[in-house]
Amino acid sequence: xxxxxxxxxxxxxxxxxxxxxxxxxxxxxxxxxxxxxxxxxxxxxxxxxxxxxxxxxxxxxxxxxxxxxxxxxxxxxxxxxxxxxxxxxxxxxxxxxxxxxxxxxxxxxxxxxxxxxxxxxxxxxxxxxxxxxxxxxxxxxxxxxxxxxxxxxxxxxxxxxxxxxxxxxxxxxxxxxxxxxxxxxxxxxxxxxxxxxxxxxxxxxxxxxxxxxxxxxxxxxxxxxxxxxxxxxxxxxxxxxxxxxxxxxxxxxxxxxxxxxxxxxxxxxxxxxxxxxxxxxxxxxxxxxxxxxxxxxxxxx
Amino acid sequence: xxxxxxxxxxxxxxxxxxxxxxxxxxxxxxxxxxxxxxxxxxxxxxxxxxxxxxxxxxxxxxxxxxxxxxxxxxxxxxxxxxxxxxxxxxxxxxxxxxxxxxxxxxxxxxxxxxxxxxxxxxxxxxxxxxxxxxxxxxxxxxxxxxxxxxxxxxxxxxxxxxxxxxxxxxxxxxxxxxxxxxxxxxxxxxxxxxxxxxxxxxxxxxxxxxxxxxxxxxxxxxxxxxxxxxxxxxxxxxxxxxxxxxxxxxxxxxxxxxxxxxxxxxxxxxxxxxxxxxxxxxxxxxxxxxxxxxxxxxxxxxxxxxxxxxxxxxxxxxxxxxxxxxxxxxxxx
Numbered sequence: 160x161x162x163x164x165x166x167x168x169x170x171x172x173x174x175x176x177x178x179x180x181x182x183x184x185x186x187x188x189x190x191x192x193x194x195x196x197x198x199x200x201x202x203x204x205x206x207x208x209x210x211x212x213x214x215x216x217x218x219x220x221x222x223x224x225x226x227x228x229x230x231x232x233x234x235x236x237x238x239x240x241x242x243x244x245x246x247x248x249x250x251x252x253x254x255x256x257x258x259x260x261x262x263x264x265x266x267x268x269x270x271x272x273x274x275x276x277x278x279x280x281x282x283x284x285x286x287x288x289x290x291x292x293x294x295x296x297x298x299x300x301x302x303x304x305x306x307x308x309x310x311x312x313x314x315x316x317x318x319x320x321x322x323x324x325x326x327x328x329x330x331x332x333x334x335x336x337x338x339x340x341x342x343x344x345x346x347x348x349x350x351x352x353x354x355x356x357x358x359x360x361x362x363x364x365x366x367x368x369x370x371x372x373x374x375x376x377x378x379x380x381x382x383x384x385x386x387x388x389x390x391x392x393x394x395x396x397x398x399x400x401x402x403x404x405x406x407x408x409x410x411x412x413x414x415x416x417x418x419x420x421x422x423x424x425x426x427x428x429x430x431x432x433x434x435x436x437x438x439x440x441x442x443x444x445x446x447x448x449x450x451x452x453x454x455x456x457x458x459x460x
Numbered sequence: 461x462x463x464x465x466x467x468x469x470x471x472x473x474x475x476x477x478x479x480x481x482x483x484x485x486x487x488x489x490x491x492x493x494x495x496x497x498x499x500x501x502x503x504x505x506x507x508x509x510x511x512x513x514x515x516x517x518x519x520x521x522x523x524x525x526x527x528x529x530x531x532x533x534x535x536x537x538x539x540x541x542x543x544x545x546x547x548x549x550x551x552x553x554x555x556x557x558x559x560x561x562x563x564x565x566x567x568x569x570x571x572x573x574x575x576x577x578x579x580x581x582x583x584x585x586x587x588x589x590x591x592x593x594x595x596x597x598x599x600x601x602x603x604x605x606x607x608x609x610x611x612x613x614x615x616x617x618x619x620x621x622x623x624x625x626x627x628x629x630x631x632x633x634x635x636x637x638x639x640x641x642x643x644x645x646x647x648x649x650x651x652x653x654x655x656x657x658x659x660x661x662x663x664x665x666x667x668x669x670x671x672x673x674x675x676x677x678x679x680x681x682x683x684x685x686x687x688x689x690x691x692x693x694x695x696x697x698x699x700x701x702x703x704x705x706x707x708x709x710x711x712x713x714x715x716x717x718x719x720x721x722x723x724x725x726x727x728x729x730x731x732x733x734x735x736x737x738x739x740x741x742x743x744x745x746x747x748x749x750x751x752x753x754x755x756x757x758x759x760x761x762x763x764x765x766x767x768x769x770x771x772x773x774x775x776x777x778x779x780x781x782x783x784x785x786x787x788x789x790x791x792x793x
Contacts, residue, residue, distance in 0.1 A: 194568050253753045259567050260514065261752045264709055267702065268748025275742035388698070392579075395572065434583040437576035444573055445561045 164303050166425045167418060172309040172378065174417020175316030179371035180394030181401070181409035182323060183243075183364030189340040189404035190360050191255075193262050197246055197269035199391015200277070201239050201365040205372025206382035207277060209235045210286055224292055228377070232370055239369025240362040246273075247361040252354075270387075277384040285383040288376050312378050319367060320410050326363075327406060336360060340404065389433065393420075396440040402450025411452060476623060480616040488615040490731050495622035496684055498723040501707040502629050502716065503676030508705065509714035509762075510642060511669035512649030513563075514571035516701050517578030521551040521674035523585060523696035525681025530599040530691050531592050540605040544682045551678025552671045559670045563663060578701050585693040598692025605686045618687050625683060629676065634716055645669055646714075699741075706744060710751060712758025721760050 180202050187195045212234055213227065222230060250269045254262045293311070297304040327333035338346040339356040347353055375390070376382045393416060401412025416436060423435040443450065480488050500522060507515045525547035532538045532546060562573045588595035605612045605621070612621055636642050644665050647655040656662050685691050703726060711722025730740045751758070 194572070250749045250753070257752070257756060260512075260709075260713075261756045263514065263568050263571060264705075265749045265752040267705075268745045268752065270745070271702070271741055272745030272749065275739070275745060279738060279742060392575070399572075428587075430587045431583060434580045437580050440576050441562065441573050444565060444569055448565070448569070 161303050162425065163422075164301055165305075166421045168300070168303075168305050168309055168313075170418035170421030171414060172312045172417070173421065174397075174414035175313045176371045176374055176378075176390070176413075177394045177397045177417050178410045178413020179316050179319060179367050179374070180390060181398040181413045182320065182406065183368045184395050185398040185401075185403055185406060185409040186336075186360045186364045188398070190336065190343075190357055191251070193251065194266065194395070195251075195364075196263070196266040196391070197250075197273055198365065198368055199387035199389075199394070200270050200273035201243055201246070201387070202368040202372045202375075202390055202394075203277060203382065203384060203387035204242060204273065205235050205239045205369030206376040206386070207281060207286065207372075207384075208238055208369070209373035209376050210288055210382060213292075214289065224294075228292070232373060235369045235373045236366040239372070240366035243361040243365030243368075244358050246365075247357060252357075270391075274384060274387060281384065283384065285381045288380045288382070290380070293377060308378055312374050315374060316371070319370060323363065323367065324406055324410075332359065392440075393436045396436050396443075399440060399448075399450055400443050402452040405450065405452050408450055408452035412450065415451075473627075480619050485615050488619050490728060492615060492618050492622050492687060494724055494727045495619070495626050496680055496687070497704065497707060497727050498626050498720050499622075499629060499680040499683070500677055500704045501711070501719045501723045502626075502633055503673045503680065504704050505673075505708050505714065505716070505719045506633065506636070506645075506669050506676070507673035508708050509712075509719065510637065510645040510649065511666055513666060513670060514567050515574045515670070515673070516571050516698075516705055517574035517576075517581070518673075518677055518704050519696040519698070519700035520574075520578040520581040521555055521677035522681045522684070522700070523581055523693075524551045524554045524674075525678025526685040526691050526696070527585070527593055527599070527681075528678065529682040529685040530602050533602055533685075534599060535592075540603055540682065540686045541607060544679050547682040548675040548679040551681070552675035555671045555674030556667065559667060559674075563666050563670065575698065575701070578696075578698060582693050582696055582698075585696070593693075596693060598690060598694075600690040602685050602689045602691070604689070612686075622683055622687070625679075630716055630720075637716070641665070641668070649714075703744075706748060710747065710758060712761035715758065715760055715762035718758050718760035718762065722758070725759075 180198065183198045183201075184195060187193060187198070209231055213231055221227075246269055250265045251262060254265055293308050296307045298307055298310070299305075300310075327336055335346070335351045336356050336359065338349065338351055339353050343353050346356075371390075372382070372387075375386070394413065397412035397416040398409045399412070400416055401408025401410070403409075416439065419439060420432060420435055424432040427435070479491060483491070500518065503521075504515065504518045507513050507518075528547040528550040529540060529543040532543045533540050538546075558577050562570060565573060585593045585598075586596050593599065607621070610617075612618060644655070644660050647658075648660055648662055648665055652662055684695070688695075707722035707726050708719050709722075710725065711720065712718030726744070
């Protein structure tokens with residue numbers, strides 16, 4: 160029982176990270192019907208940029224741990240969001256009217272490019288975050304000791320997701336995003352600048368992904384230039400699981416996948432952990448391609 | 461066949477046959493790699509270029525073929541070249557099994573599923589599935605192939621074996637392209653709804669293309685295993701699938717000469733610029749983006765037969781008119 164609770168908490172923490180990344184996939188897919196393969200790598204940039212900013216400005220010494228993390232989060236989100244906008248301009252916008260394969264290949268190219276750029280700049284070895292940034296305390300929860308970091312990761316992801324949800328549901332700009340996702344042509348006729356909406360989506364999605372990268376760095380204490388590929392694929396699985404194009408779906412899918420994976424690794428096999436996520440992905444695409452919450456009628460999937 | 465084309469083909473064959481005489485062992489080995497990748501790219505071309513199915517797990521079929529050969533030749537002592545059809549068969553069966561439930565998925569979803577399939581295969585190999593694959597270390601001691609009593613050992617000998625197989629493949633796939641099957645695939649890729657409407661059984665044709673491409677990748681796996689004598693899961697990573705995918709897209713999907721050009725460029729060019737070995741994948745990524753924006757159809761695209769106005773029989777409007785007029789007169793009488 161204790162083991163189960165521990166694994167559940169572990170799954171929720173990883174799931175929160177998956178969910179944050181999945182939001183980027185699902186928003187881009189919702190508006191452009193494009194799988195942004197480079198999204199996972201933007202997430203990695205979040206982890207690396209966080210580390211570089213932290214050490215080069217000596218933020219921790221100047222602002223203390225919490226202040227440093229707050230400033231860092233804002234900076235990383237801004238920078239990675241900007242990268243997303245530039246990527247869309249350079250690699251996706253010229254292909255808006257092209258056949259699907261072109262955009263997919265371009266996205267993959269973007270992913271490979273970004274990943275190898277990171278390797279050339281930082282080297283192929285993993286990078287380690289400075290220690291003692293977050294308190295190593297644990298707190299008692301339902302009779303088990305949970306590291307505080309784990310709870311903070313879950314909280315941070317929930318806060319960011321709620322903010323995004325409210326933004327998309329309650330504000331005027333959010334309404335424009337939803338309108339563009341439903342029907343671009345009609346949205347244009349209603350006076351919505353679809354290009355601006357797309358840019359916005361490519362700002363917000365990667366910003367959240369970058370924040371997730373920073374969280375991974377803080378949570379595990381290290382980042383690796385290839386981690387975007389695994390996390391990206393799993394987050395994409397989460398987006399599909401919840402119903403792609405659907406924001407609450409991505410959150411649900413992320414947490415669900417995190418828990419499934421943690422339990423699978425604990426009770427089935429650690430060696431097959433990565434295969435579990437891919438298995439879930441294939442299964443969901445065969446059985447229910449619209450995902451759990453995908454109420455939108457899927458075009459010929 | 462036009463005389464110029466024939467002359468070009470003969471010249472190309474002569475260069476191909478003479479190449480090992482002029483090159484050192486290192487460059488012959490590079491050409492062997494080009495040949496193996498050309499085989500892989502040609503087999504993926506049937507799936508991706510001809511049928512338009514986004515398969516990014518091609519390394520999985522390559523792996524199934526290579527491991528079939530490795531297991532059969534080390535455990536059952538079967539001669540390596542005998543395992544060639546068996547490796548093809550194993551890869552084909554595997555492809556049929558995994559593709560059947562997902563073949564109807566739309567483009568990018570199929571891409572994701574095939575990536576997942578490829579990763580699951582790789583993880584299965586690392587985890588020593590069925591106790592046969594040797595885990596992360598792989599299988600070693602694969603015997604050399606024997607052809608007509610001659611043991612094939614040196615790079616030059618492998619060169620002739622691999623490129624002979626490439627030539628046979630080019631011939632067969634060229635014939636396939638012109639066949640009823642190939643035309644059906646083209647139709648299917650260009651407009652699946654119209655194809656289905658005119659009685660092309662889209663699911664069977666897609667599946668057939670997938671299985672055929674996989675079988676060929678499996679046989680390429682046999683040659684790879686025979687050449688390396690050691691195989692491990694590392695050789696069949698996701699990047700292998702990406703590189704083969706890139707060859708097809710870069711050269712020109714659906715075009716046999718284009719795909720071979722793609723294989724040559726992707727394998728041989730980085731060898732020529734060894735100093736930038738680290739930047740290889742960076743350049744690939746950049747090329748993929750730039751190509752898609754500026755030259756979507758690839759470097760050497762397929763030239764499709766086009767409908768030209770001057771091929772029409774000259775119009776005979778006046779005759780037809782006079783005929784009906786005459787008919788009218790007849791009727792009036």
